[in-house]
Amino acid sequence: MAINFDLNDLQAFRAVVEQGSFRKAADTVRISQPALSRRIEKLEDALGVKLFERTTRKVSLTQAGRGFMPSVERLLDDLDVALLGISEVASNxxxxxxxxxxxxAAYYFMPRVVARYHQQFPRIKVKVLDSSAHDVLTAVVNGEADFGLSFMGTQEAGVDFEPLVQESYVVACRRDHPLAGRSSVSWDEFYQQDYISLDKTSGNRFLLDQALAKVVPQRPSICETLHVTTMIGLVEAGLGVAAVPLMAMPAADHPILTRVPLTDPQVMRSVGIIKRRGRTLTPAALELERLVVEMKVQPPKVSA
Known part of the structure; x- marks a missing residue:
């Protein structure tokens, strides 16, 4: 059989499979939707089979398409791996x-990782979706992100979780606060302070509520936020203290803020890589994942 299709057609085919939509696939490969449709038609004509069943509501693979997909993935991935392994080609x-x-995690992991990745692959664009744990999980499951960095996903069906870092929660406070300089603070003592809490939709709030089921706050919080980074800003402004994961804290030499270990109980969270089970990462995504694992740094010891 004469080969009357090219790599662009195969890439268009894989994009439609991964995105489940011609419109989203066209955005992924950065061409118009009509142009993408022409590539699929060209591929189907060359193979002499229909690869997709298309309705107004969804796109699904035919039996022939399902059989063809593994070969396409292997071919494209092997080619990309080979090209990324050649330094002169990788840079372009x-x-x-x-x-x-x-x-x-975006603050803690990604700046150094993205900088190193850009040095190695300057023409590959990296997009960082910094959002709540729930939204991160949704983005990975729906295929909007190649992989995620989060502390949620260990119990989710269809999601693989690879732990990278174990960290504890600490009190974030100003250096002029009465708790600053303490060797540790219990949760009971923490809840006697003016404190800032997280909204119930927050993944961190869910984790803390589970771990502290037997700890009853002495008073309600003075303010709720959606994100830990906002809490830290409010602490710096002098509104109160906050319980935050260690990696969210600024460097130990911050002129205004400091941290104190939280105990009785010590609450830990595991931050790691989440991926949709059964999905093969592209070579570009594999290289970024490799750098995240390679460049991970354990959080500093919890001390005032």
């Missing part, structure tokens, strides 16, 4: 990779 590779991160 184009493409994109999307990673979803909870804000603390």
């Amino acid at each position: 590779r184009q493409g994109h990779v999307t990673v979803a991160c909870v804000p603390s």
Whole structure:
């Protein structure tokens, strides 16, 4: 059989499979929807089979399409891996990779990782979706992100979780606050202060509520926020104290803020990589994941 299709047609086919939509697939490969449809038609004509069943509501693979997909993935992935392994070619590779991160992980992990990645692959665009743990999980499950960095996902069906860092929650307070300089603070003592809390939709709030089921606050919080980073800003402004994951804290030499270990009980969270089970990462995404794992740094010891 004469080969009357090219790599662009195969990439269009894979994009439609991954996105489940011609419109989203066209955005992914950065062409118009009519142009993408022509590529699929060209591929189907060359193979002599229909690859997709199309209705007004959804796009699904035919039996022939399902059989063809593994071969296409292997071919494209093997080619990309080979090209990324050649330094002269890697520096000129184009493409994109999307990673979803909870804000603390985006702050803690990603700046150095993205800088190193850009040095190696300057023409591959990295998109960071910094959002809540729930939204990060949704982005990974729905295929909007290649992978995610979060502390949620360990119990989710269809999601693989690879832990990277174990960290504890600490009191964030100003250096002129009465708690500053303490060797530790119990949760009971913490709740006797003016404190800022997280909204019930927050993943951190869900984790803390589970871990502190037997700890009854002495008073309600003076303010609620959606994100830990906002809490830290309010602490810096002098509104009160906050319980935050260690990696969300500024450096130990911050002129205004400091941290104190929280105990009785010590609450830990595990931050790691989440991926949709059964989905093969693109070579560009695999390289970014490799750097995240390679460059992970354990949080500093919890001390005032």
